Each structure stands twice: as C-alpha cells, then as structure tokens.
Amino acid sequence: MRLVYIIFITFVFISFTGCSSKDAKPQTDEVSVVELSQEDSDEFAEFDEELEVEEISDPFSGYNRGMTSFNDGFYEYVFKPVNNGYVAITHKEVRSSIDKFFTNLYFPMRFINNILQGKFANATEETGRFLINTTIGLLGLFDPAKSEFDLDAHNEDFGQTLGFYGVGAGPHIVLPFFGPSNLRDFLSMAPDAAVSVWSFEERDYMVDFTDTWPEYLGVKSVEYFNRMSLHSTEYDMIREDAVDLYPYLRDMYEQKRAREIEE
Amino acid sequence: MKQIFKKVLILLSVMIFTQSLVANDQEDLKNHFLKKIDKVILVVKDKSLSNEKRNDDIIVLLTPMFDFKLMAKLSLGKKAWMKLSKAEQDKFVELYVERMKNSYSSKIDSYKDEKIEVKDVIQKKNKIAIKTDIISSDDKSFEVVYKYYKPKRPKADKEDWLIYDVEIIGISILKADKAQFKEFLQTKSINDLMDVLAKKQQA
Numbered sequence A: 001m002r003l004v005y006i007i008f009i010t011f012v013f014i015s016f017t018g019c020s021s022k023d024a025k026p027q028t029d030e031v032s033v034v035e036l037s038q039e040d041s042d043e044f045a046e047f048d049e050e051l052e053v054e055e056i057s058d059p060f061s062g063y064n065r066g067m068t069s070f071n072d073g074f075y076e077y078v079f080k081p082v083n084n085g086y087v088a089i090t091h092k093e094v095r096s097s098i099d100k101f102f103t104n105l106y107f108p109m110r111f112i113n114n115i116l117q118g119k120f121a122n123a124t125e126e127t128g129r130f131l132i133n134t135t136i137g138l139l140g141l142f143d144p145a146k147s148e149f150d151l152d153a154h155n156e157d158f159g160q161t162l163g164f165y166g167v168g169a170g171p172h173i174v175l176p177f178f179g180p181s182n183l184r185d186f187l188s189m190a191p192d193a194a195v196s197v198w199s200f201e202e203r204d205y206m207v208d209f210t211d212t213w214p215e216y217l218g219v220k221s222v223e224y225f226n227r228m229s230l231h232s233t234e235y236d237m238i239r240e241d242a243v244d245l246y247p248y249l250r251d252m253y254e255q256k257r258a259r260e261i262e263e
Numbered sequence B: 001m002k003q004i005f006k007k008v009l010i011l012l013s014v015m016i017f018t019q020s021l022v023a024n025d026q027e028d029l030k031n032h033f034l035k036k037i038d039k040v041i042l043v044v045k046d047k048s049l050s051n052e053k054r055n056d057d058i059i060v061l062l063t064p065m066f067d068f069k070l071m072a073k074l075s076l077g078k079k080a081w082m083k084l085s086k087a088e089q090d091k092f093v094e095l096y097v098e099r100m101k102n103s104y105s106s107k108i109d110s111y112k113d114e115k116i117e118v119k120d121v122i123q124k125k126n127k128i129a130i131k132t133d134i135i136s137s138d139d140k141s142f143e144v145v146y147k148y149y150k151p152k153r154p155k156a157d158k159e160d161w162l163i164y165d166v167e168i169i170g171i172s173i174l175k176a177d178k179a180q181f182k183e184f185l186q187t188k189s190i191n192d193l194m195d196v197l198a199k200k201q202q203a
Helices: A002-033 A038-047 A061-089 A092-105 A107-116 A120-135 A158-164 A183-187 A189-194 A213-241 A245-262 B002-045 B051-065 B068-076 B078-082 B086-109 B173-187 B190-202
Strands: A172-175 A179-182 B115-124 B127-135 B141-149 B162-168
Touching: A038 B068, A038 B078, A061 A172, A061 A213, A061 A245, A092 A120, A092 A213, A107 A120, A107 A158, A158 A183, A158 A189, A158 A245, A172 A183, A172 A245, A179 A183, A179 A245, A183 A189, A213 A245, A213 B086, A245 B173, B002 B051, B002 B115, B002 B127, B051 B086, B068 B078, B068 B086, B068 B162, B068 B173, B078 B173, B086 B190, B162 B173, B173 B190
Parallel strands: none
Antiparallel strands: A172 A179, B115 B127, B127 B141, B141 B162
8 A cells, every 4th residue: 555655656756847847948948048037928928829920821922012002002192082072071871871772782692601601590680681671771771670670780701601611811912992802802702793783794693783894893983982981090090000001901801801700 | 425425515615616706707807897988988078178188088097907018018029029128128118008098099089979888708717808899879880809817916006907908800909910010020120110109109
C-alpha cells in the first residue's frame, strides 16, 4: 500500500516539475530578448488568440489600393457634392422609402438563397414580408411587415450561400464604385442578378422591368446613389478613424461577410 | 452512506453557489451598463449644453468603462509593442486614447433618438459580452456588442469590469485597427503612425 503512495507522489512531483519547466521556458526567452513587463505579457497572452487577425488573401493589393483611392476620390469629388444637393431637397424618410422599395424587389434572391441554405423558416418569413410590404406597404415603400407583424428580414445572397457550404472568400478585390469585395462575392453577383427584376436583356423565365443596358444602368445608379446617401455618415466616420484606408476597409468587409455567413 | 451523501451535498452547494456568483456578475454588469447608458442619453438630450461640453461630459462618464490602454496595446500587436521604448509606448497610448475619444464624439453627434436594447449577456470565465441592438426611429436596427473583461487586479480610476473591444454589426473595431496598423507598419515606421494619428486629431 505504501508503495502505491510513493509511486503516486513521485508521479505527481514529476508531472509538476514537467509543467513548471514548460511554463518557465518561453517566459525566460521573452524577457531576455526584449523588455516586456509582466502585465503586458499576461495581457497579450490573454487576448492574442481571440483577436487574431485572419490573414486575408491579397494578391491584387496594388490594384486594390489604387481602386480604393479612386473610389474615395469619386466619393469626395463627385458623390458628395451631388449628394449634398439631393439631401437638401429629399427628406430622409423619402430616401429611406426609396431604399425599402428597391430592397423589397430583391425578394427572389433572398428567397432562393435562404432555400439553398436550408433555412426554410426564414424563407417563409421573407415570403410573408414580401406579400405584406408589396400590398399594405405600398409596393415596398414602407415596412409594415416588421413594424406591425414583427417579421424579420433575412438577407441572404449567393456569396453567403457559397460561404455556408464552405467556399472560402478567395482573394480580396476592390470593385470600382461598389468598393470592397472578394472573388467569391464578386462571382456571386451574376446568379443574384439573374433572379433580379432589373436586367439588361429581354428575359422569358421571370418578370423583369428593364430590358436594355441604359435602362438597367439608370435604375441601378439611382438605387446605389440613394443607398449611399443613407450611409454616407458611416463612411465619413470610417474615413475619420482610418490611418490606412485600404486595409481598414478590407478587414471590415471580410469581418462583416464572415459574420453574415455565420448567421 | 451518510458520509457520501454529505459530500455530494457540499459539492452541490458549492456548485450552485459559484453558479449564482456567475449569474450575479452578468446581472450586475448588465444593470450597471444600462444605468450608464441612461446617464449618457440624458446628457445627449440635454439641449442646454454646447456640443463640446456635452461630448466632454459623456467622455468623463465613459472613460472609467473602457480599458483604453489595453486596447491601444492590443491594436498595435505584441511584436510592434515590444519594439517601442517606454516613452514611445506612453505616447502611442495617449494618441490612441485621444483618437477613441474623438471617434466617440463624432458618433454622438450623429445620434438621433436611437434606442438601445440588451439582447443577451454571455459570460466566458472573466469575460462578458453584452449584446445590444441599436434601434433607430424607422425601426431599423443593428447589433453592437460590448466586450468586457475583469482584470486580475482592479485598475486605478477604472471600474471592475472593463470594455476591451466593441463589435459593430460583427466588425470588431480592435481587429480592424490591428489590420490597418499592421499593414501601415509594413512600409512605414511607428513614428509615421504616430504622426498620422496626431495630425488626424488636429484636423
């Protein structure tokens, strides 16, 4: 019996010394190379893993940087002056309604992508929203589905569907005018556009309201211009906090998409 | 048999006790957070204050909630932080704190009757995340998560639980800063970074 105790104690002893020598080693290394206070090294150890910034694939960084500057210049010198005039004569509620009208019309995209991800309850909720907002909500200008019936929006696009099935983001790509994207999301614009009511050619498989390029571009410009007008304060804040605008926007976009896919 | 029963009972009561301690942490922090928000909103809505005075008052209220020094350190990352002298570290922290305050002030300026609702409180050991929805008057909402931790030793002039990161619609501001600082430092020096931060504040 006593033997068992002795073995046990030796075992405990060995395992403890094993532990402490493992712990001690990296610490002495650190202290000898640089002066990092105990508090600092504890804090880095505690948070580093959680705040690990994912490496974003960026082979086109040169082009992306250039395009970010172009977009930012376009925002400053073209969008802003026009927007100031637009905001002066168009009340925020009106702009918000225009945005809701466009958003409502992308119902097929949201419905299909919810189904593709097996989110049937969300697809049903989206259908309810579309029916209510198109009728009672006057062609989608208002959102009684949320305010009166408490039906939540479930925005899903094809990029999120691909992400849901494990397709990685691929290299980051900054698009002219649209801003940050990546290969997966960029390629996903095509299938989403195929089920949109705005098209640049005549279609026979579903309703479309535009048939030519000029019509299509005209409508899309109004849609994006109006949306940006609602979000320009946010962009201004990001610019203010940016030390290096391109990686800042890139990281925010990729973080946001990762969250959207997760949900 | 009785002995075993007693031991199990003690074990259970210890477990329940610690569980209730954890629940209290969450509940206390949530109540504290809501009280703070109410105070901030009261100041924001006080029309008698000038914008500058109002923002200063709010920052006085918020400062004990945030561990700005830790945020500065983490956003720079271990490698870059280690290369700095003590004086440089202090200067960087100072610039970073100023930047955070400016950034908050400009966000307060754009405040328009949004409501804040706490959706969920999640605890993992010494970290608690308070998930909130910011709801605007036209019923649009977005998620903001306040990430707290409890330092082992309480810090001077700070609360027990401190915010070390804020997530807006899934975007961690700390991670975004880390990404931009890292890329900036690949081609430029820490002094350049500090110059840019200082210049931003003058503008």
